[in-house]
Amino acid sequence: QQPVQSPQAVILREGEDAVINCSSSKALYSVHWYRQKHGEAPVFLMILLKGGEQKGHDKISASFNEKKQQSSLYLTASQLSYSGTYFCGTDRRSARQLTFGSGTQLTVLP
Amino acid sequence: NAGVTQTPKFQVLKTGQSMTLQCAQDMNHNSMYWYRQDPGMGLRLIYYSASEGTTDKGEVPNGYNVSRLNKREFSLRLESAAPSQTSVYFCASTTPGSGANVLTFGAGSRLTVL
Numbered sequence: 467q468q469p470v471q472s473p474q475a476v477i478l479r480e481g482e483d484a485v486i487n488c489s490s491s492k493a494l495y496s497v498h499w500y501r502q503k504h505g506e507a508p509v510f511l512m513i514l515l516k517g518g519e520q521k522g523h524d525k526i527s528a529s530f531n532e533k534k535q536q537s538s539l540y541l542t543a544s545q546l547s548y549s550g551t552y553f554c555g556t557d558r559r560s561a562r563q564l565t566f567g568s569g570t571q572l573t574v575l576p
Numbered sequence: 577n578a579g580v581t582q583t584p585k586f587q588v589l590k591t592g593q594s595m596t597l598q599c600a601q602d603m604n605h606n607s608m609y610w611y612r613q614d615p616g617m618g619l620r621l622i623y624y625s626a627s628e629g630t631t632d633k634g635e636v637p638n639g640y641n642v643s644r645l646n647k648r649e650f651s652l653r654l655e656s657a658a659p660s661q662t663s664v665y666f667c668a669s670t671t672p673g674s675g676a677n678v679l680t681f682g683a684g685s686r687l688t689v690l
Contacts, residue, residue, distance in 0.1 A: 468618065498678065507666060507681035508619070553618060557677055563609070563634065564677055568618040 467492060469556045471567035478544045478574050486539040486570045488554030497530050497537040498555040498564060501548075508553060511539075544574045578602050580682035582667050588688045589657045597652040597685050599667030607670040608650035609634075609679065610642060612663040619666065625650055657689045 469490045476484055488497060496515045500508040514530035514537060525542040541548055551571045555564035580601045589595055601608065606627050611619040621634030625644040639661060641653045654661060664686050668679040 496677075500679075507683050508679075510678055510680070513678060555619075555679075563621055563624055564679065565621070565635070566611075566619040568616055 468565055469554055469567040471552075471554055471570050473570060474568070475571040476573070478572070480546060480574055480576055481543050484541045484544060484572060486541075486552050486554075486572070487536065488538070488556070488567055489534070489536045490556050492535065492556075492558055494530075494532075494535050494556050494558060496557040497528075498557065499528055499537075499539050500553045500555065500566075501550045502553065502569075503550045511552075541572070544572075546574050546576065548572060549574045580667055580669055580680055582665075582682035582685050584685060585683065586686050588690065589654075590690050591658060593657050594653070594655050595657065595687075596654075597665055597667075597687075598649070599651065599682060600649045601667075601669040601680070602648065603669060603671070603680065604647070605669035605671060605680070606647070607677070608644065609668045609670075610640075610650070610652045611666045611668065612636065612661075613666060613684075614663050622652065622665075654687075657687075659689045661687065662689045663687060 469488050472487045498513045499511040502508040528539045530537045551569045553566050553569045555566045583598045609624040610622040620636050623642040625631045628647045643651045664684050666684050667682040671678045
């Protein structure tokens, strides 16, 4: 079952913060985040494993709430290079495959 | 540093024609996947191959067949193309030993069926 992402789209000014949410109705083993620039392939950002840990990479971080089966991606002090579509992918260990949400289009304006 | 290579990058077909999308990876990955991407739908799994010699259906397998030719190569075939198969197709492979299916994607193949 496809995870639900929100919002579908967000427009920011450079330097502003954003949060993208991803939720599932099924118990999850892990949540992945990918970013896709227009006309390019999705690129892996980070993975959060069962255990509720929070991870970060530069000014992009994420959390995984196991009880709620929810993950949130935090983009702090957005840069122009952050523009793109962000996808969460969820992994139910028994399934051995990722199921992706429909994506959140992020636009950062100067 | 080729990673995952897909061919062709672009293809236009007429309804009923057949074609094969090729995918090869040079990272010694065990698992390979074919996704399609349509506007507003995200990435949907067509077929995957957990290891050489095995293939399994994903979420949207109808109208497609796959072949895991060897550990490096995983092809996707459309036997009789339909306009509903107009899409961007991505091949991906998984880092072995990660335990968590981290995917490396190819650059994509844009297919238009008229």
